[in-house]
Amino acid sequence: MTSLSVLQQPEVLSFVRMARVARLATASAEAIPHAVPLCFCFDSSNFYFVVDEKPKRQRGLKLKRMRNIGANPQVALLIDQYEEDWNQLAYVLITGRAQIVEDQEEYMEALRHLRDKYLQYRAMPLSRESNPMVRIEPVAVHAWGARFTPPAAGAPRQDH
Numbered sequence: 001m002t003s004l005s006v007l008q009q010p011e012v013l014s015f016v017r018m019a020r021v022a023r024l025a026t027a028s029a030e031a032i033p034h035a036v037p038l039c040f041c042f043d044s045s046n047f048y049f050v051v052d053e054k055p056k057r058q059r060g061l062k063l064k065r066m067r068n069i070g071a072n073p074q075v076a077l078l079i080d081q082y083e084e085d086w087n088q089l090a091y092v093l094i095t096g097r098a099q100i101v102e103d104q105e106e107y108m109e110a111l112r113h114l115r116d117k118y119l120q121y122r123a124m125p126l127s128r129e130s131n132p133m134v135r136i137e138p139v140a141v142h143a144w145g146a147r148f149t150p151p152a153a154g155a156p157r158q159d160h
Contacts, residue, residue, distance in 0.1 A: 006092075006141045007042075011148050016042050016079055016092055024049070025076040026068035026098075034064050039121075040077070041113040047077055047094065047136040048101070048110040050126060061100075061132060069098045069134060077136055081145075090145025094138050101133040110135070 006012050025035045040049045051063060061067070069075065075098045080091035101107045107128045115121045 004138055004141055006143050007044075007094075007138065009143075009148070012092060012141075012143045013044075015081070015090060015143075015147070019079045019081070022047075023078040023080070024065060025078070026065050027072050027074070028068050029071035031072075034068055036065055039114065039118050041110065041117050043110070043113055045137075047096070047138070048114065048133060049136075050111065050114060050121075050133045051131050052121065052124060052126065066100075066132060066134075069100070073098045075136060087146055090147050091143075093142045093144075094136065095140045096136045096138045098134050098136050101128075101135050104128060106135070107133050 007016065020039070021037050022040045023035055024038050025033060027033050038049045039052070040047050042048075051066065061070070075096060077094040077096070078091060079094075081089065083089060101110065110133055111121075111126060
């Protein structure tokens with residue numbers, strides 16, 4: 001399934017909202033890829049992540065992911081689930097355009113969503129000046145896995 005409307009399907013929306021971690025793929029201006037796991041939220045339109053206070057080699061805009069976004073805003077966000085029962089494997093791949101959030105109101109709204117989702121963020125001092133927030137506007141979405149496949153006509157749905 002590939003299109004932005006995929007994100008509005010109840011199974012996909014639930015999967016995305018329940019996920020605790022995603023993998024962000026960026027590329028430098030020279031097309032050198034870089035991928036990192038991160039905490040994120042989805043507000044039904046856009047995905048957000050903040051450069052938080054977890055230990056990192058660099059801070060803020062000096063992080064490789066942030067430098068890459070500045071040079072090349074095309075990103076991919078992968079939300080996946082591995083299970084030993086391979087019938088339960090699933091992923092949602094979002095490709096989109098990343099941009100640093102400049103608007104204070106948007107920053108605070110996204111931060112509220114992140115703090116609702118991750119208790120650790122409630123105790124972290126996070127500010128627009130020290131902790132850049134990134135908005136990922138989806139351009140395409142691909143969902144894969146049996147949980148996202150509608151049952152055949154007349155067949156009972158088996159939820160696992």
